[in-house]
Amino acid sequence: MLNKTFSALSDPTRQKILELLKKRDMAAGKIGEHFALTGATLSHHLGVLKEAGLIAGRRDGQEIIYSLNLSVFEEVAGLLVKFFKIK
Secondary structure, three states: OHHHHHHHHOOHHHHHHHHHHHHOOEEHHHHHOOOOOOHHHHHHHHHHHHHOOOEEEEEEOOEEEEEEOHHHHHHHHHHHHHHHOOO
């Protein structure tokens, strides 16, 4: 799981998507307004983030609204703190 998480976090476009979602939940179309990407490329980035568990999507009519999955961020932060803890 951590490999997928860190791989997803390593891309600057995906980092920007996470920054946007940190402010508020957004539909894919609204996220796309912040990038010069094709719909397929944006969909790929959202898929990588979903597969890593960093975001979740819920259907609202014809749109999918994306939000951060904070529990995964908390888990990764906890592991990093434990890893770098000095005894």
